Amino acid sequence: MASSPLIMRLVSASVAVSNRASGIIRDIMKSGNLGIVEKGKNDLQTEADRSAQRCIVASLHKRFPEVAIFGEEALDPSEKIPAEFLEHESDEYVLKQECPEYLRNVADEDVVIWVDPLDGTAEFTQGFLDHVTVLIGIAVKGNAVAGVINQPWYNYQNPDKPLGRTIWGVMGLGGFGFLREVPPKDKLIVTTSRSHSNMLVTETVHSLNPNEVVRVGGTGHKVLLLIEGKVHAYVFASKGCKKWDTCAPEAVLHAVGGCLTDLHGIKMNYAKDVQRQNTGGMLATLMNEEDHRGIVAKIPELAKDAMEQSSPAPELDFMGAKFGQNPQRGSNSEEKSNIPIGSNKVPSEEKKQAVDQSAVSPTPSTDSQGTTSSKSSQLSDSVQKETCTTKL
Ligand SMILES: Nc1ncnc2c1ncn2[C@@H]1O[C@H](COP(=O)(O)OS(=O)(=O)O)[C@@H](OP(=O)(O)O)[C@H]1O
Ligand SMILES: [Mg+2]
Secondary structure, eight states, X not given: OOOOOHHHHHHHHHHHHHHHHHHHXXXXXXXXXXXXXXXXXXXXXXXXXXXXXXXXXXXXXXXXXXXXXXXXXXXXXXXXXOGGGOOOOOOHHHHHSOOOGGGTTOOGGGEEEEEEEEEOHXXXXXXXXXXXXXXXXEEEXXXXXXXXXXXXXXXXXXXXXXXXXXXXXXXXXXXXXOOOOOOOSSSOEEEEOSSSOOXXXXXXXXXXXXXXXXXXXXXXXXXXHHHTTSOSEEEEOOSOOBHHXXXXXXXXXXXXXXXXXXXXXXXXXXXXXXXXXXXXOEEEXXXXXXXXXXXXXXXXXXXXXXXXXXXOOOXXXXXXBOTTOOOOOOOOOSSTTSOOBTOTTOOHHHHHHHHHHHTOOOOOOOOOOOOSSGGGGGSOTTOOEEXXXXXX
């Protein structure tokens, strides 16, 4: 039997290796020996970040030696990797899926893999374990086309259910491993950073007149909130986010018809020679291009002036569609056998709901209803509620 196209082999290997990395992260937390190192201001690294990266990069490199892989952590490439860190298996369910036509002949040299072995390190060290994700993003000619988001502590409050989950997606195929709900139509819920906030980050969020602000850790976690329909937009007016933070989340968003751009509305470039920082800030939505651009238009000039203009990825010929015109969208389930988001096999009712969602037109609120968090003093009067999930 002919082997699957490179992209599907990469995704299936990434799903399997993300599960192993997730187990390593949980084991290190259980051991209580986090080995915290301060890389810079407000920038931590733990033994879990290091070990998870060793596992992911070594496993993928062994199987795909010609593919460029960049991980967040600067580690010694010559160090010996323990045998139990190497994942040799692939996810069979991924391999059974059909590769979208436009990705069938991708060559090794067209691909860059961006790895954040533990997104949300600050929250990890503080015990906000459900904010943690493992991110493996796959870019083709600079475009984020496939990604895996593994959440090691999903279901931690429900011991009857399996701990952890793996969400993955391929642009043109769909997104798998999660349930999507239509977000509320009569309000605007915005998510942003919990641990890397400042006046500009906060003011930019408030300029959108949100009814609710959800401050949680991790880029992966926030994009999960977006694709599950718990928030309408993820806004971050900071240059601090890096390519390994955004590549996998952006790819999963693309797979379900969403988009991630800088605050000027320019899409990110994930080619191997790009600068690592997303200096244009970031905006992610699961809206159509017009609505996404509507949010971009509301970002204040002050925030745009403070951010650089990103150099966009070259246009990828995606089945004739351009950025924001990804026709895929639908519903999904945690069960692997269920219909993937983005599949053309989406039932019509689910399709309708999803289309309705894309037409969300936020109603600005003018009354202050009080807030629920200690950050409440920073909120503008229009914000009714600010939330932060509880510690384990
Ligand atoms: N220096 C700096 N400045 C501003 N923002 C930054 C910085 N470093 C990382 N990030 C943002 O931090 C989040 C996750 O990053 P990491 O996975 O590297 O972990 S850590 O929390 O920073 O330790 C993620 O966002 P939040 O979790 O929402 O804060 C990144 O976008
Ligand atoms: Mg990160």
